[in-house]
Amino acid sequence: MRRPVSDGPSFFFQDSMLRIALPNKGRLAEDARELFRDAGLDVRVTGDRALTASLGDMFEAIFVRAQDIPEFVADRAADAGITGWDLVVESGRSLDCLADLGFGRCRLVVAATEASGIADIAELPVGARVATTFPRVAAQYFAEAGRAVEIVPVSGATEVAPHLGIADVIIDLVSTGSTLRTNGLREIATVLESSARIVARAVDVGRDTERDRALRDLVAALESVRRARAQRYLMANVRRDRLADVRRVLPGLNGPTVVDIMNSGDHVAVHAVVPASAIYRTVAELKALDAEGILVTRIERLMP
Numbered sequence: 001m002r003r004p005v006s007d008g009p010s011f012f013f014q015d016s017m018l019r020i021a022l023p024n025k026g027r028l029a030e031d032a033r034e035l036f037r038d039a040g041l042d043v044r045v046t047g048d049r050a051l052t053a054s055l056g057d058m059f060e061a062i063f064v065r066a067q068d069i070p071e072f073v074a075d076r077a078a079d080a081g082i083t084g085w086d087l088v089v090e091s092g093r094s095l096d097c098l099a100d101l102g103f104g105r106c107r108l109v110v111a112a113t114e115a116s117g118i119a120d121i122a123e124l125p126v127g128a129r130v131a132t133t134f135p136r137v138a139a140q141y142f143a144e145a146g147r148a149v150e151i152v153p154v155s156g157a158t159e160v161a162p163h164l165g166i167a168d169v170i171i172d173l174v175s176t177g178s179t180l181r182t183n184g185l186r187e188i189a190t191v192l193e194s195s196a197r198i199v200a201r202a203v204d205v206g207r208d209t210e211r212d213r214a215l216r217d218l219v220a221a222l223e224s225v226r227r228a229r230a231q232r233y234l235m236a237n238v239r240r241d242r243l244a245d246v247r248r249v250l251p252g253l254n255g256p257t258v259v260d261i262m263n264s265g266d267h268v269a270v271h272a273v274v275p276a277s278a279i280y281r282t283v284a285e286l287k288a289l290d291a292e293g294i295l296v297t298r299i300e301r302l303m304p
Contacts, residue, residue: 017060018214021072021081024063028196031103032082036061038300039221058214070095073199080215086173086194090134095199098219102226104196108134110141110189111180112169113162121147121189124169131158131167134191138171141191159183198222220303228299234274234282236291237267246270249285267292273302 022043023029033043036055043061045053053061064072069083070091080098086108088095110130112118124147131152132138142149152167159179161167171191174180180187198219204212238246243258250256256272274282279296286294 017058018079018211018218019060019062019077020055020218021064021069021078021083022061023066023069023083026066028066028082028084028104029063031196032101035101035103035222035225038225041221059218067091070199074201076201079211080198080200080218082196082198084194085197086134086137086192088197088199089192090137092136094202096202096205097197097199098205098215099198099223101196101198101222104194106173106175106194108137108171108191108194109174109180109187110169110171110191111159111174111185111187114184114186116162116168118169119188121145124149128169129167130169130171131161132171133158134171137191141171159185221301224301224303227304228302230276231273231299231302232276232279233271233297233299234279234295235269235271236286236294237261237269238286238289238291239266240268241266242289243268243270245289246286246291249282249289250274273299 022032036043041055041059043053043055051063053063055061062072062078066083067087067090069078069081070088070093072078073081073095074091074093082101084104084106085097085100086106088097110121118124121142126148127150128147129150129152130138130142131154133154133156135151135153138149138151142151152161154161154166158170158172160183161170162185163183169188170185172180173194174187177187200215234250247256250270250272256270259269259271261267261269274296283294283296
């Protein structure tokens, strides 16, 4: 087992465990820990300020800032990491996305003040100033769009830049867009879509090594949890002569499973995996078909 020895920011490990870089705080950190826990890999820390943690018998977590994770992975301080795709792109490091984990969804957008009248990047004057905490992404975006602009790197409070005359437009992350509207801004273009991803060095992906197989198993486990969260397992007893109607209500992943019930010739049990978003309507339709003993449960993991 690889055991960490910490002395400031440096870590030294034995070689048997894979290191996974996780965000050390914020919503990404909370969601990542929950995902690992649901996959059966509890994050076991020795204290609230621990820099490392055990993730079962094969993995070790190291906790760093989300924006530093691409560097940790690219520089081989970690075998893989979980962070926002926006931060991966901004880092410019050669990393591959192993899986989109579904949480932390947001967009990186170009926004202008309502008073500016600018509705499209084509309306930006030559040399327009763009304030952003994503200077690399911003420069690439406007270069590809053929727009000559001046990038103004800022460290925060991007929304206030146009109102102070620091910039004509901004590039910033939005989730609902409410913060932009509160500050008198409106979106005029989307630069990229982002969410939490598990990433590894591009040069290492696809190698048939023990390390690569372990990472593939980890990704499969995390994806099975994410897939299960969107589904429910439904069971019900229905009349045999209503099966044709039930099959239309319960298509399932490959159609419902039908099981004979002992000493009940008129009824059979049907089992199916149903989208969580459709469960209310599905139960109502089954009740209309005189289904009995309807049971809906959550699924812990769902493999394809």
